[in-house]
Amino acid sequence: MSLEKERVCDNVIYDVVVVGGGVAGTSAAYRLNQVLSKKGSGDIKVLLVEAKDRLGGRTLTEKVNVEGGQELFDLGGQWIGRTQHHIIWLMKELGLEYYEQYAAGSKFLRLSDGKIRKFSSSLKVSFVGLLDLGSVITKMNRMSKKVPHDDPCACKQAEEWDSMTVDTFLKKNMWTKDARELIDIIISTTSGVTPKELSLLSLLHGASGAGGFEEMMESTKEGAQGFRIKGGAQQISELAAERIGSENVWLGEPVKLIDQSNDEFVTVVTESGKEVKTKYVIMSAPINCVENIVFKPSLPMDYHFLAQRMPVGHNLKFIVTYKKAFWREAGLSGEIISFGGAPVIDGCDTGPIQVVLDAVTDNGTPALVGFFANSRQWRKIELSVRRREVVKQLVEYLGPEGGDIIDYVDKDWAEEPYNGGCPGNFMTTGAITLFFKSLQKTFDRVHWAGTETATLWSGYISGAVQTGLRAADEILNRMDPSLTQDGLLKSLDNESSGD
Ligand SMILES: Cc1cc2nc3c(=O)[nH]c(=O)nc-3n(C[C@H](O)[C@H](O)[C@H](O)COP(=O)(O)OP(=O)(O)OC[C@H]3O[C@@H](n4cnc5c(N)ncnc54)[C@H](O)[C@@H]3O)c2cc1C
Incomplete structure (x- = not known):
């Protein structure tokens, strides 16, 4: 999808600028656009500003070599679950389909x-x-x-x-x-x-x-790893953003300043010097990334205290492709759960494999997906060695065919710019009771989104959607409370929480 940058006239005041083009930010933009266009408020302007040259944030779908060509695989968030009603709703809206995670055997x-x-x-x-x-x-x-x-x-x-x-x-x-x-x-x-x-x-x-x-x-259809998205999870953000029009999406524009000192409008400034005025902001960048943005006036100190207590986690995820799904033929699900095994190289306390699952695509392309044990150690090891040792361990579990791979790809999320860690920011002791309320508390005209601010499925894709909808609804309510009368968020919350 090509999303062009456009210059914004100095005299335009946007209604909402959404910072961050991951699942949360694009869900927020989608919801704002959906409600406002239904109500005939076509002249309301929403702008999405993303730091990277791509949308999707912690979802990332990339081509991996397979027999006869290449196929798309998720190197970031990928699974969804049957009780994750926020993401299921959004996928329906976007025409995305999902299929069951293979777990038989x-x-x-x-x-x-x-x-x-x-x-x-x-x-x-x-x-x-x-x-x-x-x-x-x-x-x-x-x-x-x-x-x-x-x-x-x-x-x-x-x-x-x-x-x-x-x-x-x-x-x-x-x-x-x-x-x-x-x-x-x-x-x-x-x-x-x-x-x-x-x-x-x-x-x-x-x-x-x-x-x-x-x-x-669970990786059965009862759990959070129950289903995968046809064509990959990054499409969620790409398709949601498409609905607001490419002229309203800026890519490669890290926001560096949010100035609320003027009563009439908020000024958002990017690192390249682009400036835009808006009535409201939705901030969906992860909390550690928000810390790199200057706010005028300053963010409340409690927000910084909370950020210091929400560091990023780390995982190394890998995909291995094969000619055939030989494990299925042998009555295996492809699932491995391991503490890593005995050390195999200096600098790593264990071997590489922690969890492996079947990753055969909906069109039948054979693959496995896995996560490293001791990923903070293994990330320092050369890619070729990581590949060699993962494949060696796959052979130990699955037999010689485990070594007959077409391709191996892994992704170290610590190296991803503008990233909320893998899978996200976690909370250390004291963070909730001391500062939890700062996570979602509206800061003048800045509203907060991002999966870490979710109340249901926090840390997951579905949680990100919940927060996008919530932040959008907070602003719609400020504009005109009748705009949120459809009760969408409440009904999705009720379904997801079983209330
Ligand atoms: C390897 C991995 C596996 C995972 N597996 C799963 C899974 O199977 N199922 C699941 O539900 N979840 C999974 N997750 C978690 C899931 O991907 C995240 O919860 C979700 O994608 C977070 O979305 P978000 O929009 O809240 O944040 P992000 O995706 O982090 O989006 C925030 C966006 O803000 C942008 N940004 C940051 N700073 C700035 C700035 N200054 N200016 C402008 N933009 C900025 C970032 O570039 C980013 O695009 C996984 C995550 C990882 C990394």
Whole structure:
């Protein structure tokens, strides 16, 4: 899609400038455009300003070599789940389709004893390990139900749980090594950090907004990894932005200043010196990126305090393509769950593979997708070595055919500019109870979006859509409360939260 930059006349005052062209920003622009054009307010002007030369943010769909050519694969966010009604709604609007994640067949598990265990239905850990795992998940599910997704500070135990890391809690509540290792793998894959970095309350809050831990973990159609988007997830932002017209989208224009000192309009200035006036701003850049933007007057200090407590997580994601999906033919789902295996090179405490899933596309192109164990260490290792070691481990699990690859591609999200980490920013202890309210609190004419500000499926694509709709509705309400009478956001929130 070609989106041209246009010069803006000095005398034009936009109604809304949306900063950030990821899923949240483009959802906001889509909603504003949809409501205002339906109401015949065609002269209302919305401008989307994105720092990078592409839309999509943390969704990124790229071509990878496959037999006979190339095929699109997601190197960023890719899965959606059946209870993620915000993204499902948007995809319907945009005419995007999804298909089920393949999960049939046996899977592999490897914990720190190094043994590769094949299992089908029930996880192959010791009987006590299974009990341990079941009991801690039940306990955390019960606790998460006490954390209101829209106001985690209202939970009676908020102080206690926010002053504790997930690691501290697990040490107190688990007694088997294998179950504990399994939980660690799941947490570091889904949040990009180790349990010792993460506030317990923030994990429970995430689960509360997702409907429970099973929903977050599962790669069956019941869970967050249940479905994939035909043609890739980056299309969400590209198609949503298309609706507002290419003349209203600026690419390659990092915003550097937001000046609200004039009562009549807000001035938004980009690094190249382009300047635009607007009545309102939706800021959808991740919180660590907002910290690089100058605000006049300054942002409230609590926002900075919060940003300091929301660092970015890290994951290295890889795609491997093959001539045929030989694992399916062998009755395997392609799924591997591992602590990484024994160290294989200096500088990395474990081998490379943490999680692998089937990534065969809807047109049948064979591939696997995976995430690195100890990704912060493995990112320092040369690409050719990463590739060699991943493929070696695939052979260990899947047999010699695992080595017969067509292509290997991986993506280190720490190197991505204007990025909210992988999969996003996480909360350290104290962040919620001390500063959570600053995350969404309107700052004069600046409204906040971005998946980290979501109350449902925060950190996920669907959460990003929720925040885009919310920020758009906040502004529509300020313009004219009748504009949001369709109750769209409320009904999607109710469906997603099961209320
Ligand atoms: C590897 C990986 C795997 C993931 N897997 C999944 C998954 O399977 N399912 C799922 O639901 N979620 C997944 N996620 C998370 C999901 O991708 C994100 O939650 C979602 O895309 C975030 O959207 P966003 O719009 O809130 O933020 P972003 O996508 O980060 O968008 C923010 C935008 O703001 C722009 N920006 C920043 N600073 C400025 C500035 N100064 N001026 C202008 N623009 C600026 C950025 O360039 C970016 O385009 C994954 C993420 C990663 C990285």
